Amino acid sequence: MSSSPYAKELLVAQLAVQRAALLTKRVFHEKTKGTVSKDDASPVTIGDFGAQALIISALRANFPSDEIVAEEESSTLRTNPTLRDQIWALVRVTALSDPSAEALLGGAIPSADAMLDFIAEGNSAGGSRGRIWAIDPIDGTKGFLRGGQYAVCLALMVDGDVKVGVLGCPNLPIDDAAPLTADIGANQTDDEGRGVIFSAVIDQGATSRPLGAGALSDQSKPISMKPLASTEDLAAASVCESVEAAHSDQSSAGQIARKLGITRPSVRMDSQAKYGSIARGAGDIYLRLRTSKTYQEKIWDHAAGDLIVREAGGQVTDTTGSRLDFSVGRTLANNQGVIAAPKAVHGQVIRAVQEVLGL
Ligand SMILES: Nc1ncnc2c1ncn2[C@@H]1O[C@H](COP(=O)(O)O)[C@@H](O)[C@H]1OP(=O)(O)O
Numbered sequence: 591m592s593s594s595p596y597a598k599e600l601l602v603a604q605l606a607v608q609r610a611a612l613l614t615k616r617v618f619h620e621k622t623k624g625t626v627s628k629d630d631a632s633p634v635t636i637g638d639f640g641a642q643a644l645i646i647s648a649l650r651a652n653f654p655s656d657e658i659v660a661e662e663e664s665s666t667l668r669t670n671p672t673l674r675d676q677i678w679a680l681v682r683v684t685a686l687s688d689p690s691a692e693a694l695l696g697g698a699i700p701s702a703d704a705m706l707d708f709i710a711e712g713n714s715a716g717g718s719r720g721r722i723w724a725i726d727p728i729d730g731t732k733g734f735l736r737g738g739q740y741a742v743c744l745a746l747m748v749d750g751d752v753k754v755g756v757l758g759c760p761n762l763p764i765d766d767a768a769p770l771t772a773d774i775g776a777n778q779t780d781d782e783g784r785g786v787i788f789s790a791v792i793d794q795g796a797t798s799r800p801l802g803a804g805a806l807s808d809q810s811k812p813i814s815m816k817p818l819a820s821t822e823d824l825a826a827a828s829v830c831e832s833v834e835a836a837h838s839d840q841s842s843a844g845q846i847a848r849k850l851g852i853t854r855p856s857v858r859m860d861s862q863a864k865y866g867s868i869a870r871g872a873g874d875i876y877l878r879l880r881t882s883k884t885y886q887e888k889i890w891d892h893a894a895g896d897l898i899v900r901e902a903g904g905q906v907t908d909t910t911g912s913r914l915d916f917s918v919g920r921t922l923a924n925n926q927g928v929i930a931a932p933k934a935v936h937g938q939v940i941r942a943v944q945e946v947l948g949l
């Protein structure tokens with residue numbers, strides 16, 4: 591193993607994300623996905639819980655004293671043995687089908703109860719001190735359920751700063767040069783040519799590699815944002831935004847694009863696949879404009895993507911132009927929305943955002 595900073599964290603994170611992504615793919619092909627509604631009416635499936643259990647067990651085997659902020663909690667499973675057992679069966683069969691990374695990932699989870707305990711360990715309050723991992727086991731659960739884009743997301747923060755970010759995107763093309771496709775309508779789950787892991791380590795650049803099983807042979811390729819520099823470049827840019835109108839103000843995004851001279855319709859896709867897509871130059875700009883004054887973005891929805899885009903030559907801020915602040919807990923309480931774009935044009939994009947939003 592190379593001795594560059596965070597080499598072990600990167601390797602463990604990639605293997606854990608890969609294994610969790612295999613689990614989610616398995617769930618997609620099952621008839622019962624165990625979908626239940628959470629208190630906020632958003633869906634969660636056996637895939638979300640199972641992926642979170644696998645990632646936390648891998649982190650615990652390697653970094654026992656790190657803190658973990660993860661999206662899902664285990665309390666509903668403790669009173670729902672049927673759901674718990676479905677997840678347990680899935681976790682076991684996935685680990686068996688991915689044997690070659692066993693040594694690094696710490697061996698099998700011993701029991702269903704131990705699995706629930708792992709899921710529950712993602713309850714850190716976050717903050718500005720020490721090593722904290724952020725996990726979104728399935729980001730874009732709605733996209734996942736409809737066969738569109740979703741991402742398995744893992745990031746390490748140290749003293750509030752993201753140092754390592756990994757995104758597993760099972761339904762994106764492996765080919766970094768493949769054009770963007772909108773999420774709705776197309777079945778994007780055929781295995782052929784799809785499945786990619788984006789990674790970044792602070793000051794070491796960003797990469798992509800195919801998502802597979804087991805050991806990671808060296809197939810990482812450096813990725814970079816498209817080098818937009820001029821107003822003409824901007825006019826040909828493509829904008830990525832959420833599928834869900836409730837997650838981002840699509841009408842303001844349309845006005846911003848027009849102000850920048852952009853003529854192409856925006857590409858709507860679920861999840862942090864948007865960050866990965868612009869980081870490899872398949873898209874150019876990610877706009878996320880808040881729709882409510884009360885919703886606070888969650889750190890697990892942005893930490894990995896933020897680093898991957900910045901390491902690929904992009905700039906990521908909120909609509910006021912401030913960097914995303916991962917140091918204040920489980921949410922981005924200090925930020926409003928997200929604007930990600932190639933460095934050279936980010937200022938121009940922010941000006942258009944502020945004119946349209948009246949900031
Ligand atoms: N009102 C909201 N504004 C912005 N993001 C939201 C909102 N409600 C939920 N989300 C989160 O947006 C993420 C998906 O983003 P995208 O639209 O880019 O695919 C999900 O993690 C989802 O969280 P949750 O898991 O709680 O549903």
Ligand SMILES: [Mg+2]
Binds near residue numbers: 632661731
């Ligand atoms: Mg969710």
Ligand SMILES: [Mg+2]
Binds near residue numbers: 728891
């Ligand atoms: Mg999410």
Ligand SMILES: [Mg+2]
Binds near residue numbers: 638729
């Ligand atoms: Mg999620």
